Amino acid sequence: MAILVLGRPAVSSGEVLRHPARRMVRVLLGVLAVRANRALPLDELVAALWPERPPPSAAANVRNHLAELRRLLRAAGPDQPAIVTSRDGYLLAAAPDGVDVTLFQRLVREGRALRRHGAHPAAARSLARAVGLWRGQVMAGLPVPDLVRPDVTVLDEQRVVAIEDLAGVRLALGLHEELVPELAGLVVEHPLRERLWHHLLAALAASGRRAEAVAVYHRLVRVLDRELGVAPDAATRRLYESVRHSGDSAR
Template identity: 70%
Template sequence: MAVLVLGRPVVRSGGVLRHPARRMSRVLLGLLALRANRALPSEWIVEALWPDHPPASAASNVRTHLAELRKLLGATRQSGIVSTRDGYVLVAPPDGVDVTMFQLLLAEGRELLGHGAHAEAARSLARAVGLWRGPVMAGVPVPEPVRPDVTMLDEQRIGAVEDLVGARLALGSHDELVPVLAGLVVEYPLRERFWRYLVAALAAAGRRTEAVAVHQRLVRVLDAELGVAPSRETTELYEAVRRNDPAPEPGGRN
């Protein structure tokens, strides 16, 4: 059993994805998963689900939605929705919630990068990125109390993609990364690392004229949108490419 909320909130059981029938049940599943293994007070859940005017039957409605989720989840010694003195908690092992697994794999990948183990890091980071099926809690409204959680996860996902690309560049996958990075700089025009990686990939593929042109585009984008110049790492890479020197590794997290 696993609860998946990096995309539409669903339960995976025996390889089958099971969707809660009620919309509010899907929202509640997202709340429980984003705060897995932490007790959520009943009042907090009610306020999260009905922020403006909770119905008189709110507590009863929560129990109805929990009953639906418990039926989907089943219960084992290691997982399930457990009642506490004043609320509920989704008890799950690390691989029982995709959010938890994503963060563990991301931490593992970054630690491996720090040790220069690029192949192993790429595998962990690819697994982390592969857990995403769409936006967090796609298809249902994200309650206000967990919006910071969702914002943090979105940032971690983009960072994971950046780290994965960096690991693959270090492994020499320049040619295959050029089209990937060309798409990423369009999708995330203010993420400088993607631009720096595209410059590095083009230069390593022998396409230095294109690499210079990409850097010039970055200069225009950063100036127009943020009023800033590229970072030192990006500038050093560009100067090496322009002089036709061996390009330094495109490191840095700016």
């Protein structure tokens, strides 16, 4: 993995992270990496860097920024991704694992395939590695150009779903107790992600913390009603009823 944009944009060289010194070069690196292996016309790169009033020298400035990125990639060592000029524009030509974005997506696909085949320990490793690639927001510290905003929105969603998938696999492995504090934080960070609440309810119930599980369910009911005007889905309601009835049978 050589190009990092799941966080502050950087070029990786072994254990060393090289951050472009100039802000516009960092934005350009982020745009090319998010759209890795896809050509971007020069005018779209100009609009990404100067969304309102491009200077007369904008095209020349983009070419200078690209030259600076090429030097940075060469300095990082051999077998790095390369910026390629084509008749359709410029693209970052990278191997599937050469950019953290594409590596993240591959690991998520791998983790889900392993989960479907019942290989939960291996699935957990792949998903944990995928989630661990995130060092912050996509292109952290920079404005996200409109050109790649849809891509960034998709990546943000993929990250949360991967976190949900990982929690589900770890529940299947019986790691209930250690999941509780993590999930408790996640439902605060993502209060409208019902799947995270479902996992928290399941983890508390499996840990014998029935009263807390019931309280979590009622918190979820209030959040969903206040924010969306809906009730928990059928699966979460069934889990809650199971927890509630298990308490009745224990008396």
